Amino acid sequence: MKKLLKIFRYVRPYWGYALLNILFNILSVLFSLASFALFIPVLQMLFKTTEIPVSAAPFSFSDLGTWKENFYYYIGHWISSYGETRVLLYICILIIILYFLRNLFRYLAMYYLAPVRNGVVRDIRNEMYHRILILPLAYFTEQRKGDIMSRMGGDVQEVEWSIMSSLEMIFREPIAMISYIVTLFIISPTLTTFVLVLLPVSAYAISALGKSLKRTSVKGQRKMGELLSIIEESISGLRIIKAFNAIGRMNDHFLEHNTIYSRLMIRLYRKRDLASPLSEFLGALVLVLVLWFGGRIVLHPDATLDAATFIAYLGIFSQVIPPAKAFSTAFYNIQKGAASVERIEQILQAEEVIVEKPDALPIKDFRHQIEFRQVHFSYAQDDLRDEDKHVLKNIQLVIPKGKNIALVGSSGAGKTSLINLLPRFYDVTSGDILIDGYPIRDLIISDLRDLMGIVSQESILFNDTVFNNIVLGKPDATADEVRHAAEVANAHEFIMKMEHGYDTYIGDLGGKLSGGQKQRISIARAVLKNPPILLMDEATSSLDTESERAVQDALVSLMKNRTSMIIAHRLSTIQFADEIVVLDRGEIVERGTHQELLQRNGVYKKLHALQSVSA
Numbered sequence: 001m002k003k004l005l006k007i008f009r010y011v012r013p014y015w016g017y018a019l020l021n022i023l024f025n026i027l028s029v030l031f032s033l034a035s036f037a038l039f040i041p042v043l044q045m046l047f048k049t050t051e052i053p054v055s056a057a058p059f060s061f062s063d064l065g066t067w068k069e070n071f072y073y074y075i076g077h078w079i080s081s082y083g084e085t086r087v088l089l090y091i092c093i094l095i096i097i098l099y100f101l102r103n104l105f106r107y108l109a110m111y112y113l114a115p116v117r118n119g120v121v122r123d124i125r126n127e128m129y130h131r132i133l134i135l136p137l138a139y140f141t142e143q144r145k146g147d148i149m150s151r152m153g154g155d156v157q158e159v160e161w162s163i164m165s166s167l168e169m170i171f172r173e174p175i176a177m178i179s180y181i182v183t184l185f186i187i188s189p190t191l192t193t194f195v196l197v198l199l200p201v202s203a204y205a206i207s208a209l210g211k212s213l214k215r216t217s218v219k220g221q222r223k224m225g226e227l228l229s230i231i232e233e234s235i236s237g238l239r240i241i242k243a244f245n246a247i248g249r250m251n252d253h254f255l256e257h258n259t260i261y262s263r264l265m266i267r268l269y270r271k272r273d274l275a276s277p278l279s280e281f282l283g284a285l286v287l288v289l290v291l292w293f294g295g296r297i298v299l300h301p302d303a304t305l306d307a308a309t310f311i312a313y314l315g316i317f318s319q320v321i322p323p324a325k326a327f328s329t330a331f332y333n334i335q336k337g338a339a340s341v342e343r344i345e346q347i348l349q350a351e352e353v354i355v356e357k358p359d360a361l362p363i364k365d366f367r368h369q370i371e372f373r374q375v376h377f378s379y380a381q382d383d384l385r386d387e388d389k390h391v392l393k394n395i396q397l398v399i400p401k402g403k404n405i406a407l408v409g410s411s412g413a414g415k416t417s418l419i420n421l422l423p424r425f426y427d428v429t430s431g432d433i434l435i436d437g438y439p440i441r442d443l444i445i446s447d448l449r450d451l452m453g454i455v456s457q458e459s460i461l462f463n464d465t466v467f468n469n470i471v472l473g474k475p476d477a478t479a480d481e482v483r484h485a486a487e488v489a490n491a492h493e494f495i496m497k498m499e500h501g502y503d504t505y506i507g508d509l510g511g512k513l514s515g516g517q518k519q520r521i522s523i524a525r526a527v528l529k530n531p532p533i534l535l536m537d538e539a540t541s542s543l544d545t546e547s548e549r550a551v552q553d554a555l556v557s558l559m560k561n562r563t564s565m566i567i568a569h570r571l572s573t574i575q576f577a578d579e580i581v582v583l584d585r586g587e588i589v590e591r592g593t594h595q596e597l598l599q600r601n602g603v604y605k606k607l608h609a610l611q612s613v614s615a
Contacts, residue, residue, distance in 0.1 A: 010120040017112045022175070024109035029179045031102035032319065121160045128152050128347055136353045137425050138379065146229025147222075151347055154224055155340035158217075162337030173323035173330070180320045187313050188305050191294050195286065195317070216268045217339040223261040230254050290317060354424050360444045366451050366532040366563065368436045370422070372397040375431035377417060390429065391417045393586045401532075404564040406574035408607060409583035415567045418583070419535050422565070423449050453526035457538040457569075459518035461510030466495055467502040469510075469521055473529035481528060489524035491517070534564040580604065 011018055078087045132148065140148075184192040234241065234250055241250050294313065297305045305313070375395040392414045399405050407415040420426055421433060424445055432439045440448055453473070461469050470485060471477045477485075482502065486492040494517055498504040510518045526534065556576075568574040575594040582590035582597065582604045590602050597604035 010123050011116060013123070014116040014119050017116050020112040021109045021116070024105045024112065025175050028102050028105040028109060029176045031098050031105065032176070033179060033183055033316075034098050117160070121156060124159065124344065125152065125156055128156070128344065131348055131350070135347075135350055137420075138353060139350055144225060144229035146227070146232045147225030148347070149232070150221065150225035150228045151340075151343050155221060155343045158221070158340035159337050159344065162333040162340070176323040177320055180316055180323075183316055184313060184320075187309060187316070188294070188297070191290065191297060191305070191313065194293050195290055216264060216271060220261065220264040220268055221339055221343060223257065223264055227254070227257055227261055230257060287314075287317070290314070354427060354445070356445050357442060361438060361442050363435065363438065363443050363447045363451065366401060366435060368401055370399040370533070370563065371432075371434040371437075372418075372421075373432045373434060375418075375421065375433060376429045377414075377421060377426065378429050379417075379426070391586050392421075395431070395588060397581065397588065399563060399565065401563050402561065403578040404559060404566065404576070406566045406568050406577035406580045407583060408568050408574070408580060408604065410607070412585075413583040414586040415583055416537055417586075419537055419565055419567060422533075422535065423452050423454070451531055452533045452535055453529050453531035455519070455522050455526050455534070455536045457567075459510060459515070459522040461506060461513075461518055461521060463505065463508045465500075465503050465505055466498070466521060469506065470502075470524050470528055472525055477528055482524075485524045485528035486521075488527045489520045491520035491524050494520075532562060534559060534562045536564065536566045538567050538569040582607075 075087070078090070082090075129152070132152075181192065181196075184195070230253065234254070241247060291314065294305065294310055298310050372395045375392055376390050377392040378390045395418065397405075407418060409415055417426075421428055422440070424440060427441065432441075434440070435443070435448070435451070462472075467479075467482055470482050474481075479502070483492060486495055486502075495502055495504075504512075506512050506521075510521070513521070566574055566577065574580060577594070579591060580594060580597055581588055582602075584603055590597055590600065590604055592600070598608065
C-alpha cells in the first residue's frame with residue numbers, strides 16, 4: 001500500500017478528473033441500487049407476502065420508514081389501478097432505464113479516468129528521464145545500462161498495466177461494496193453480520209497469494225534487466241564477438257539467463273492465473289453459506305426475513321461479489337506492480353552526488369586562470385581515506401587564460417580523470433578547483449559548463465541530422481553559423497557531399513560516418529558553442545594519418561585564442577603546447593615545454609623515445 005501511495009502523488013495534478021471519476025462511480029452505484037430496490041416491493045406485492053398500504057403516510061426526509069411506506073403505497077395503488085401485469089411491465093422498463101443510466105455513468109467514470117492513467121505514466125517517464133540526465137556519471141559506472149532501460153521501459157509499462165489499470169477498480173469498487181453492504185445491513189443486520197465474518201477469511205487467502213506474486217515479480221524484473229544488458233552489450237560488441245568466434249559462447253550465456261527468466265515468468269503467470277479462480281471459488285463459497293444461513297432465517301417460524309426480501313437480498317449480495325472479485329484482482333495487480341514501483345523509485349531516489357549549492361554564484365565569462373589546488377580524487381567511496389588508492393594525488397596546477405596545456409602519461413595515469421573534474425562530471429575528494437579565484441563547487445553548474453567545449457576520443461553523436469548534432473550546445477544557431485563552424489572544423493566539404501547535406505541523418509551514434517568525419521562534426525559542435533575553455537581527450541588517437549591531419553588542422557583553428565587542456569596520445573601532436581604536464585600514477589612528475597622535458601631525460605623523454613621507436 002505504501003508503494004501505491006507513492007504513485008498517488010503523481011495523481012495530484014489530475015485531481016479534477018479523479019473527482020469526476022468518483023462522482024460518476026457513485027452515481028453508477030446509486031442507479032444500480034435503485035434498480036434492485038424496485039424488486040423488493042414488487043416481488044412482495046406480486047407474491048402477496050405484504051399488505052398494500054391503504055393511504056400514504058406523512059412524508060419525512062429524515063425518516064426512512066416514511067420513504068418505504070409511501071413507496072409501497074404508490075406501487076400498490078398502481079397495481080390496483082392498472083393491474084399486476086401492466087405494473088410489472090412498467091417496472092421492467094424502469095429497471096432497463098436505470099441500468100442504462102448506471103452503465104452510462106460507469107462509462108463516464110472510465111472516460112475521465114483515462115487522462116489520469118496515461119498522464120501519470122507520462123509524468124513518471126518524464127521524471128525518470130530527467131533524473132537520468134542529471135545523475136552523476138559515477139552512477140552509471142555502477143549500473144547496467146540494460147537494467148536502466150528495463151526500468152524505464154518494462155517497469156513503467158508494468159505500472160501502467162498493473163497499477164494504473166487498477167485505479168478504476170480502486171476508486172469504484174470500494175464505493176460499490178460499501179453501498180451494497182450498507183443496503184444489506186438495512187435489509188437484514190443479522191445475515192449481513194454473518195457475511196462480514198466470512199470476508200476476512202477470503203481476504204487473508206488473497207493477501208498471501210498477492211505477497212508471493214510480488215516476490216516472484218521482483219525476481220523476474222531483475223532478470224529482465226540482466227537480459228537487456230546482455231543484448232545491449234552484444235550489439236555494441238558484435239564486431240569483437242565475431243572476430244573472436246565467440247558467437248556460441250555468447251549465445252549459451254544468453255540462453256542460460258533467458259531460461260532462468262522463462263522459469264520465473266512461468267511461476268509468475270501460474271500465481272497470477274490462480275487469482276481469478278481462487279477469488280471466484282471463495283465468492284461462490286461465501287454465496288452458498290449466505291444462502292444456507294439466510295434460508296434458515298426465512299424458514300424459521302419466527303422469520304424476520306420473508307422470501308421475496310431474501311431473493312432481493314441475494315440479488316444485491318450477488319452484486320457485492322463482482323466488485324470484491326475485481327478488487328482482489330486489482331490487489332494482485334498492485335502487488336505485482338509494486339515491484340516495478342520499487343525499481344523505479346531506486347532511480348528517482350538515487351543520490352545526486354554532484355549537488356549545486358542553493359546560493360551558487362553565476363559565472364558568464366572566463367578572465368584570468370584555472371587553478372587545481374591540492375586536488376585528490378578517488379572514484380570509489382571506500383577509497384576516500386586511503387591515499388594510495390586515489391586516482392589523483394596532490395595536483396597543483398595553474399593554467400593562465402589563453403594557454404594550451406597538454407597532459408601526457410601512460411594509460412591509467414589520471415589524465416582523463418583530471419579533465420573530468422573541471423566541468424564537475426565528478427567532484428574532488430579533497431582540495432579545490434578554482435576558476436578566476438572561485439571554487440567551482442560554489443558556481444552554478446550550467447554556467448560552469450557553458451564556459452567549456454569538449455572534444456572526446458570517442459565522438460558522441462546522436463541519431464539525428466548533421467545540423468541538429470552541431471547545434472546541440474547552441475539550439476538557436478543560424479544556418480550560416482553552423483556552416484561557418486563546419487568550415488572551421490574542415491567538415492563542410494564532406495557534409496555537402498552527403499545526400500541531404502546538413503539535413504542528412506547520420507544513424508545510431510553516427511554509424512553512417514567515418515571516424516574522422518564524426519570527430520570533425522564533434523569539433524564543429526565545439527566551434528559553434530565558442531567556449532573560452534576547451535577540453536580535448538585524445539581527439540586524434542583513433543584516426544588514420546589522413547583523417548588525423550584534417551582533424552588536427554581543425555583543432556588548431558579551434559584552439560586559437562582559447563584556454564585548452566589537451567590529453568595527448570601521440571606526443572607529436574602536442575609539441576606546440578605552451579606547457580606539457582606529465583602524469584604518472586595520479587601525480588604530476590614533470591612539467592615544461594617539449595624541448596625542456598626532452599633535456600631532463602625523465603619520464604617524458606622515455607615516452608617520446610618509445611613512440612619514436614614504434615613509429
